[in-house]
Amino acid sequence: MSDPTSWTVPDVLAGYRNQSLSPVEVMATTLKRIADLNPHYRAVAHVFADRAMEQAHTAEHLYRTDPDAARPLEGIPVLVKEDEAIRDDPWTQGSTIYRSLVADxxxxxxxxxxxxGAIIHGRSAAPEFSSAAFTQSSLWGVTTNPWNPRYSSGGSSGGSAVALATGMTLLATGSDLAGSIRTPSSFNGTVGYKPPHGRVPVDAPFNLDRYCHCGPMARTVADCLTLQRIIAGPHPDDLASQLPPAPSAAPSQWRVGVITGQDWPVDPEIADNTRALGQALAATGISVEEMALPVQRDDVIDAAAIHYDAIFGAALTHESDQHPDQINPYVPEFARWAAQRRGTRSFLDGLAIEAALQSKIAPLFQQFDALVLPAVATRGFLAGDDYVGHGLEVGGTTLSFYMEALPSILFNVLSAHPALTIRSGFANNDVPTGVQIVGRAYDDNTPFAIALHLQRAATVPTTWPTLPTPSSDV
Structure with missing residues (x-):
C-alpha cells in the first residue's frame, strides 16, 4: 500500500466505497506503522489493536453490503488525546497517579x-495533566519530533501531531489551554484548529473555563475541517456550547493583516517564514498588509497567568500537594510560575487586563478579516528538557519561562477568536514552523477558507519527515 502520510479522508472514504481500499487494509497498515515507529517517537500511549481490527472488519462488511448506510467517518482511524475520557478505556492523563484509572x-x-463511525485505535500521548508545551512524562517517556528528534514534539497535544506527521493515524484530537493544539501542529508541520470557546462541547468543569478548547488535528486543512464539522455544535451536557457560524466572505473580499513579531520576540526564520506566507497570500490576489501587534507581551502573559493561577494552576497545585513523589517537575513549575506572575492581583484585575487587550485587538477586525501571525515564537524546545529552573532565549531575548514563547496564548485570553495553524516553512534546524490564521470572534469559516485557498494554490509545503525503515510492508 502507499505511504499512509499521503492518505486523505476523502480519498480513503472514496476507496472504501469503490472497493479499491478496505478499512481492514487501512487499519492493519496504521497499526503496523505504530508498531514500527512508536518505539522511536513515543506518540501513542495506548493501542487498541484487536478492537480496532474487529471494528475495521465490521466497517468493511458494511461497505460491501450496504454502503449507503456508512456514516461520515465509517472506518477512519482516529487517535484521541489521552486527557479526554472514553468510557471503559484507560484515562491516565499522562500521570502515574492515574495509571489504573478507567473512565466512567x-x-x-x-x-x-x-x-x-470512526475507529479510535489508540490514545495519543500528552504531558502529565496536559500542563506543558512539550510532551514527556514519567509514564510515557519523551515524545520527540520526527523531523529532528533532538527537539520536542511540542505539547500538550504532541502525541497527536507526531502520529499525524508519521502516518500513525489519519485524524486526531487535541486540547488547547495555552496553544496546546497550535504549538505541536507548528513544530510537526501538521494542521490544528483551536475553535472559539463553546464551539466544541467539553467535559465539565473545564467547559466553563473560557481558555479551554478541544479541537481537530490533521495533515490537511480539508481533513481538519471534516473532523471539526463532526464535533462542533451545542450539546446538552455543555451549557457553554454554541451553534456553528454563518457563511463568511468570498476570497476576493478578504483583507489579511500579517504580524511577524514586534513586541513579541520571534526567532528570525519564523518571522521570515510568516512574512513569506503573507507574500504567498498576496500573490493569489488577497489584500495583505504587514502590521504591528498592538498589544504588549507582558499584558498578555499577566492576564493569562492570573487566569491560570485561579483555575488550572490550582488544580495542578492540588495534585502536586497530594502526590509530591509521583508528579513530574514541570507540573508544579507551571503552577509556581502562574502564582508568582499573578502576585497579589485579583481575578477581577485579570479580567480588566483581558478587556483592555480586547479593546486593542477589536479594531483590527474592523480593518481585517483575519490575522496571520506565528503560532510559536521559538524554533523548538529541546527534547527531554523540562524547562525547570531556566528560561529560553528567543530572537535574542531571554524569556524567564518557556511558555512566554507562545503568541498563541493571546487567543486563549481572547478565546472567542478561532485560530487555525498551518505550516509556513522550516527553521534552520529542520523543524517546521507554523502560523495561526485568526478570525473574527466566532467566525470559524474564514480561517479555514483562507487556509484552503493557500492549499489549493500549493503554497503550503506538504512533504513529510524521513522515517526509520519499517521492518516489512503490510
Whole structure:
C-alpha cells in the first residue's frame, strides 16, 4: 500500500466505497506503522489493536453490503488525546497517579466521533495533566519530533501531531489551554484548529473555563475541517456550547493583516517564514498588509497567568500537594510560575487586563478579516528538557519561562477568536514552523477558507519527515 502520510479522508472514504481500499487494509497498515515507529517517537500511549481490527472488519462488511448506510467517518482511524475520557478505556492523563484509572463516561465531542463511525485505535500521548508545551512524562517517556528528534514534539497535544506527521493515524484530537493544539501542529508541520470557546462541547468543569478548547488535528486543512464539522455544535451536557457560524466572505473580499513579531520576540526564520506566507497570500490576489501587534507581551502573559493561577494552576497545585513523589517537575513549575506572575492581583484585575487587550485587538477586525501571525515564537524546545529552573532565549531575548514563547496564548485570553495553524516553512534546524490564521470572534469559516485557498494554490509545503525503515510492508 502507499505511504499512509499521503492518505486523505476523502480519498480513503472514496476507496472504501469503490472497493479499491478496505478499512481492514487501512487499519492493519496504521497499526503496523505504530508498531514500527512508536518505539522511536513515543506518540501513542495506548493501542487498541484487536478492537480496532474487529471494528475495521465490521466497517468493511458494511461497505460491501450496504454502503449507503456508512456514516461520515465509517472506518477512519482516529487517535484521541489521552486527557479526554472514553468510557471503559484507560484515562491516565499522562500521570502515574492515574495509571489504573478507567473512565466512567465519554466526553461529548468524542462520542460524536464514535457516532460518526470512526475507529479510535489508540490514545495519543500528552504531558502529565496536559500542563506543558512539550510532551514527556514519567509514564510515557519523551515524545520527540520526527523531523529532528533532538527537539520536542511540542505539547500538550504532541502525541497527536507526531502520529499525524508519521502516518500513525489519519485524524486526531487535541486540547488547547495555552496553544496546546497550535504549538505541536507548528513544530510537526501538521494542521490544528483551536475553535472559539463553546464551539466544541467539553467535559465539565473545564467547559466553563473560557481558555479551554478541544479541537481537530490533521495533515490537511480539508481533513481538519471534516473532523471539526463532526464535533462542533451545542450539546446538552455543555451549557457553554454554541451553534456553528454563518457563511463568511468570498476570497476576493478578504483583507489579511500579517504580524511577524514586534513586541513579541520571534526567532528570525519564523518571522521570515510568516512574512513569506503573507507574500504567498498576496500573490493569489488577497489584500495583505504587514502590521504591528498592538498589544504588549507582558499584558498578555499577566492576564493569562492570573487566569491560570485561579483555575488550572490550582488544580495542578492540588495534585502536586497530594502526590509530591509521583508528579513530574514541570507540573508544579507551571503552577509556581502562574502564582508568582499573578502576585497579589485579583481575578477581577485579570479580567480588566483581558478587556483592555480586547479593546486593542477589536479594531483590527474592523480593518481585517483575519490575522496571520506565528503560532510559536521559538524554533523548538529541546527534547527531554523540562524547562525547570531556566528560561529560553528567543530572537535574542531571554524569556524567564518557556511558555512566554507562545503568541498563541493571546487567543486563549481572547478565546472567542478561532485560530487555525498551518505550516509556513522550516527553521534552520529542520523543524517546521507554523502560523495561526485568526478570525473574527466566532467566525470559524474564514480561517479555514483562507487556509484552503493557500492549499489549493500549493503554497503550503506538504512533504513529510524521513522515517526509520519499517521492518516489512503490510
Amino acid at each position: 463516561h465519554t466526553a461529548p465531542f468524542v462520542q460524536r466521533i464514535l457516532d460518526a
